[in-house]
Amino acid sequence: MINKFKPKSEFSKNVLTLMTGTTIAQAIPIAISPILTRIYTPEDFGVFALFVAITAILGSIANGRYELAIMLPRKDENAINIFALGFIITCFISLILLILVIVFNDYFTMLLGNKEISFWLYFIPITVFFIGLFNILNYFNNRKKNYKDLRNATILKSLVLAIVQLSIGFIKQGVDGLISGQILSNMFANIKLLKNILKNKVLISKISKIKIVALGKKYSRFPRYNLISSLSNILTLQLPFILIPKIFNISVSGHFSLAQKLIDLPSSLIANSISQVFFQEISENRKNKKNSMPLLKTTIKKLFIIALPISIFIYIFAPYLFEIIFGKDWLISGEIAKYLSLIFLIKFIVSPISISLVVYEELKILANWQYCYLMTSICFFTIAFYMQFNLDTFLICYVIISYIVYLVYLYIIIKIISRIGI
Known part of the structure; x- marks a missing residue:
């Protein structure tokens, strides 16, 4: 049994x-x-x-x-x-x-x-x-x-x-x-x-x-093409914790940090595990000249099925759960988590399969996307700073921008694997 x-x-x-x-x-x-x-x-x-x-x-x-x-x-x-x-x-x-x-x-x-x-x-x-x-x-x-x-x-x-x-x-x-x-x-x-x-x-x-x-x-193509692009990518992901204290204050950054940490838990729990094994499998496919498109489609489908209910649950219940579990001082974190749950959905699907570009050595394409993401983020934070966005406006715009850049990323990955996925 x-x-x-x-x-x-x-x-x-x-x-x-x-x-x-x-x-x-x-x-x-x-x-x-x-x-x-x-x-x-x-x-x-x-x-x-x-x-x-x-x-x-x-x-x-x-x-x-x-x-x-x-x-x-x-x-x-x-x-x-x-x-x-x-x-x-x-x-x-x-x-x-x-x-x-x-x-x-x-x-x-x-x-x-x-x-x-x-x-x-x-x-x-x-x-x-x-x-x-x-x-x-x-x-x-x-x-x-x-x-x-x-x-x-x-x-x-x-x-x-x-x-x-x-x-x-x-x-x-x-x-x-x-x-x-x-x-x-x-x-x-x-x-x-x-x-x-x-x-x-x-x-x-x-x-x-x-x-x-x-x-x-x-x-040498890895440091040549991937070093600066990787730096751009991680800088983009960490920009909120560096610039939110300047746009709002260090306390809001702390609230954002807790919300982001808990939203990222499903990614650490599931997506990263799938990504590591996906990396190993797709690397083997390339060595053996095997078509990777079926593996990619299956992985995307699994990620979506897992992510959707999690995203919906967080969006509905986060504001209440944060106050109950972490105390009244952390109510703002729950409101922030509500918005971040929307970003979680698209990132959960795209991030684990992005390693495909490394395996097939499409490092220039990966770099260009990461540069664009960084510049978009810098522009957004600059505008938010000078226009003195309130927190709700900031978070709504943050969600919209994240979806645009990650949907473009997903399209690029699918096109490359469908073209040279052997």
């Missing part, structure tokens, strides 16, 4: 493995969120969102985007040398950031307009290093289909985050616990995944300077 409910395809089994870990990992912050919102203020969450935004932006380019190439070589020997190249680049970028923070801390603090972030700027280099290391570890473990280890690392990361944020939050006021938890959780997740590589002494012995240089040149 139990066997009837077990997933039959390898794709479904792998998705389920990752989803199981992500479900447990996401259940932990959900469980502690009502406590966090009572020991930390919206202003604390605003400063935390600013720190996360900065490290996410810099972390996205910490490997020079070579982590994306780890999945592509047929031989693991080449993949481990690409891993080594990504690690070297991460160390170099982190060192440069440390020097910049030490020399220009006051200037960066003034530019960001928040004195409380000054001390935590010194921790940005090490956080970026951990993010960069996690990126290459994640892709290498994905290549080796170590889905159980990826699941366990995700759970460990969430556990450490919860323990640190709660422990420090009860001891002292301020943003310290939120940021400390973020840093330490990344460190422990890396240790977990790093063991899979360190135990393979034979594979590590294959790392050589000559191969690193050769593979760096072979896959």
Whole structure:
């Protein structure tokens, strides 16, 4: 009887493995969120969102985007040398950031307009290093289909985050616990995944300077075409947490941060798991010269069926649930979540399949879309700032713009796969 409910395809089994870990990992912050919102203020969450935004932006380019190439070589020997190249680049970028923070801390603090972030700027280099290391570890473990280890690392990361944020939050006021938890959780997740590589002494012995240089040149299109575009993409996603404090205030940014965090939970829970397995499957299709259009259609259909009821539920009930669960101080977050649920629908469908452009090396097209998205977002935030939009007007326009750019993105992906999807 139990066997009837077990997933039959390898794709479904792998998705389920990752989803199981992500479900447990996401259940932990959900469980502690009502406590966090009572020991930390919206202003604390605003400063935390600013720190996360900065490290996410810099972390996205910490490997020079070579982590994306780890999945592509047929031989693991080449993949481990690409891993080594990504690690070297991460160390170099982190060192440069440390020097910049030490020399220009006051200037960066003034530019960001928040004195409380000054001390935590010194921790940005090490956080970026951990993010960069996690990126290459994640892709290498994905290549080796170590889905159980990826699941366990995700759970460990969430556990450490919860323990640190709660422990420090009860001891002292301020943003310290939120940021400390973020840093330490990344460190422990890396240790977990790093063991899979360190135990393979034979594979590590294959790392050589000559191969690193050769593979760096072979896959140079990734930093050449994807580095700036990826930076543009993550900058676009993090712009709200950098610019909302200037348009409104740090408190509104904290409300937006909580709403966005909870809206993103289904994506972390389901879409990211589907995306990782989709990446592996479509990479195999290309290596074997197999048509990927059926896989793309099936994945889009599954994503839509999952996302629609979630979006409707959040839109209807978010304003009430936020006040009940997180307290009256967080009612604004519930109103913001109502609008973000609409954006969630289209992003949930498009984001997981966007990796198709990387697999088929259509990096120029991907870059152009990301540049357009960034410029559109900058124009929108600039207009919102100078025209002094109220929060409702801001959110309505934000939804409209998001749908336009993501529907264009979906059209591009479908056209490319239908044209060269083998």
